[in-house]
Amino acid sequence: MSSEREVVALPLLEDDRAALRADCGSCFGLCCVALAFSKSSDFPVNKDAGKPCTNLQADFRCGVHSELRDKGYRGCTVYDCFGAGQHVSQGTFEGRDWRKDPATARQMFEVFPIMRQLHELLWYVTEALTYPQTRPIAADLKRALATTERLAGGTPEAVAATDVAAHRQEVNTLLLRTSELVRAEHLRKGGKKKNRRGADLFGARLKGADLKGADLRGAYLIAADLRDADLRAADLIGVDFRDADLRGADLTGALFLTQTQVNAARGDERTKLPKSLERPSHWGSD
Known part of the structure; x- marks a missing residue:
């Protein structure tokens, strides 16, 4: 060719x-x-x-x-x-x-x-x-x-x-x-700076955690409990969500979230996703 x-x-x-x-x-x-x-x-x-x-x-x-x-x-x-x-x-x-x-x-x-x-x-x-x-x-x-x-x-x-x-x-x-x-806009509105970039959060208990606007870039959230957590405006590029529990979590407006990350996690009908991503068919069946 x-x-x-x-x-x-x-x-x-x-x-x-x-x-x-x-x-x-x-x-x-x-x-x-x-x-x-x-x-x-x-x-x-x-x-x-x-x-x-x-x-x-x-x-x-x-x-x-x-x-x-x-x-x-x-x-x-x-x-x-x-x-x-x-x-x-x-x-x-x-x-x-x-x-x-x-x-x-x-x-x-x-x-x-x-x-x-x-x-x-x-x-x-x-x-x-x-x-x-x-x-x-x-x-x-x-x-x-x-x-x-x-x-x-x-x-x-x-x-x-x-x-x-x-x-x-x-x-x-x-x-x-x-x-x-x-x-930065989140911080101007009174949010607290949360830098967990690259953090090892394997199995972390973060149920209901306020992670809005957090820098979680490259963090390991494998099997983490993120039920009902607020992840709006959080930087999620490269985050490892394998088996993370996202049931009821709010990820609307999350930065750089991909379908692969969503597919690797667990969620339910209450999980809020960005409009650009689809709810995995296997959610709720694991």
């Missing part, structure tokens, strides 16, 4: 992340093939990267989709590609099926995890632009958005060569500033 071809990036609006939501029907089952997983509480078997999952059917659908958690594939119900799957399948590789065109398979599987990281950054930057408090850095955020879209819209060769770590570091500077600007 020529490295001179330019792939057009998926269009994104500042307040619309529709292109960053997974559309499995337009994907060639890339997460079921390109990624590896190990036998654990999340998966019942080992699978190497580039090897199709035994549950992947000829039409690229999962043969046990409705029974994933019952059969031990809990990790599949947590994962979200931020729309990278359909972008790689239909955009980067122009609808080429790796099964019918095996020559593209290895390259496609190499590109997919990189694209997933770029789409995650697009999710964060697009969200940052929705906050009125970020007007002072709006121009920088728009440039970061355009750069990330350009990288995601490149040829397979260009995407594979992307230094995602370096780009993430540049974008992260703006995301940190976004967090400061948004949470």
Whole structure:
């Protein structure tokens, strides 16, 4: 495939992340093939990267989709590609099926995890632009958005060569500033500064805790009790919510929360989520 071809990036609006939501029907089952997983509480078997999952059917659908958690594939119900799957399948590789065109398979599987990281950054930057408090850095955020879209819209060769770590570091500077600007408004309204960045809160008892406007970036909240906690305007980027109990918690307006984090946690019909995220179908069934 020529490295001179330019792939057009998926269009994104500042307040619309529709292109960053997974559309499995337009994907060639890339997460079921390109990624590896190990036998654990999340998966019942080992699978190497580039090897199709035994549950992947000829039409690229999962043969046990409705029974994933019952059969031990809990990790599949947590994962979200931020729309990278359909972008790689239909955009980067122009609808080429790796099964019918095996020559593209290895390259496609190499590109997919990189694209997933770029789409995650697009999710964060697009969200940052929705906050009125970020007007002072709006121009920088728009440039970061355009750069990330350009990288995601490149040829397979260009995407594979992307230094995602370096780009993430540049974008992260703006995301940190976004967090400061948004949470500063909470502090001006009389809120208390709560910095638990990177904190080890494994199994912490935080039922009913006032965490509004808190900096929880990168915190470990695995199996934490967050029932009825107030997490509005809290910075949740990179927070590990595996098995965290979010029943009745309020996460409306939480910064940089993703579907993957929500899927990994436990919740119920009382849990309040940002409008950009969906209530997991398995909530209430665990």
